[in-house]
Amino acid sequence: MTRILIVDDEETIRLALRKFLRSRGYEVEIAGSGDQALECLAQESFSLMLCDVRMPGMTGVQVVPQARALDPDLAIIMLTAVNDAATATEVLSAGATDYLMKPVELADLQQAVDRALNKRAEQIEQRRLDKLIREEVALRTAELEREKESLRLMSVSIAETLINAMEAKDLYLRGHSQRVAELAGQLAEELGLDETICEDLRVAGRLHDVGKIGIREAILNKPDRLTVEEFEHVKRHVQIGLDILAPLFHIKQPLKYVEHHHEHWDGAGYPLGLAGEDIPLGARILCAADTFDALTSKRAYREPLEPLAALEHLRVDVGKQFDPCVYDALVRVVRRRFGSPATLPEAGAQTAS
Numbered sequence: 001m002t003r004i005l006i007v008d009d010e011e012t013i014r015l016a017l018r019k020f021l022r023s024r025g026y027e028v029e030i031a032g033s034g035d036q037a038l039e040c041l042a043q044e045s046f047s048l049m050l051c052d053v054r055m056p057g058m059t060g061v062q063v064v065p066q067a068r069a070l071d072p073d074l075a076i077i078m079l080t081a082v083n084d085a086a087t088a089t090e091v092l093s094a095g096a097t098d099y100l101m102k103p104v105e106l107a108d109l110q111q112a113v114d115r116a117l118n119k120r121a122e123q124i125e126q127r128r129l130d131k132l133i134r135e136e137v138a139l140r141t142a143e144l145e146r147e148k149e150s151l152r153l154m155s156v157s158i159a160e161t162l163i164n165a166m167e168a169k170d171l172y173l174r175g176h177s178q179r180v181a182e183l184a185g186q187l188a189e190e191l192g193l194d195e196t197i198c199e200d201l202r203v204a205g206r207l208h209d210v211g212k213i214g215i216r217e218a219i220l221n222k223p224d225r226l227t228v229e230e231f232e233h234v235k236r237h238v239q240i241g242l243d244i245l246a247p248l249f250h251i252k253q254p255l256k257y258v259e260h261h262h263e264h265w266d267g268a269g270y271p272l273g274l275a276g277e278d279i280p281l282g283a284r285i286l287c288a289a290d291t292f293d294a295l296t297s298k299r300a301y302r303e304p305l306e307p308l309a310a311l312e313h314l315r316v317d318v319g320k321q322f323d324p325c326v327y328d329a330l331v332r333v334v335r336r337r338f339g340s341p342a343t344l345p346e347a348g349a350q351t352a353s
Helices: 011-023 034-043 060-070 085-094 106-169 176-190 195-207 210-214 228-235 237-245 249-259 281-295 307-315 324-338
Strands: 003-007 027-031 048-052 075-080 098-101
Touching: 003 011, 003 034, 011 027, 011 106, 027 034, 034 048, 034 060, 048 060, 048 106, 060 075, 060 085, 075 085, 075 106, 085 098, 098 106, 106 195, 106 210, 106 237, 106 249, 176 195, 176 281, 176 324, 195 249, 195 281, 210 237, 228 237, 237 249, 249 281, 281 307, 281 324, 307 324
Parallel strands: 003 027, 003 048, 048 075, 075 098
Antiparallel strands: none
């Protein structure tokens, strides 16, 4: 049964209203003051409260916000013998559903009770639907994220298969992409970048050389300096890689890093000749990681450099090929890995280059 609480300091009114509402099938409790009403609301659950506005002690105006705090779903109808527009506005603003003048016509009271209970039911139902919608959206969003991650992993796996096939043909490239991915991620962490960017860089590192599958092996393994025509052919590996990876539109940011990882801080790189901070930071990091690993790996045309010697070799190109801040991060990461002899430059010492 629907439970109603009647709050009025006049006993005759309380009893009369209780008799009428019980005859209409409601379960009714009564309270003679605002304090008593709040005690009832704290201990029991009601759908509706009929409350007098003017009572000794706590007034009905004071009861309304406290009652709503105890039960936000409680429907409230105020009763008063004084036609006071300001008071009506105040209680309705505080959360009362309706406002009736005494003496109340029973038919009007029944209509007001019906309206208040219907409005309460609609609000409860709307909240229930809103909650279901939020839960469904959250569930579907989680599913889409899982599907997106699965697709990303599958796509990267396919691309890595191409890279493995390419590296299998070239002894000097084996493991290069994975090492670059790990170092690029470490540099991003050293620079305090968001984990999403760190992960994007690891993905870009694994994919950055996929375009070399379209470069002639004779040029990749040439032990001598490349001719201008041969170097132009090698430069095409960036666009070849982007063409291969183009269907992986859902890893847009890593592809941007791959596209620009041969740009130089001074603008002398390729494919667009970007300079300084116009180059995406991820691409600048990838450039440093790629070059460092190339120097410390065996190639057909030279033996590998020791890591600390490679840092010295790279220092002359700080401010030219490399972003000084990225080089600083590279120095710190390599020092932790391999130690820091006195001959190694202090981080930041190269910024005047």
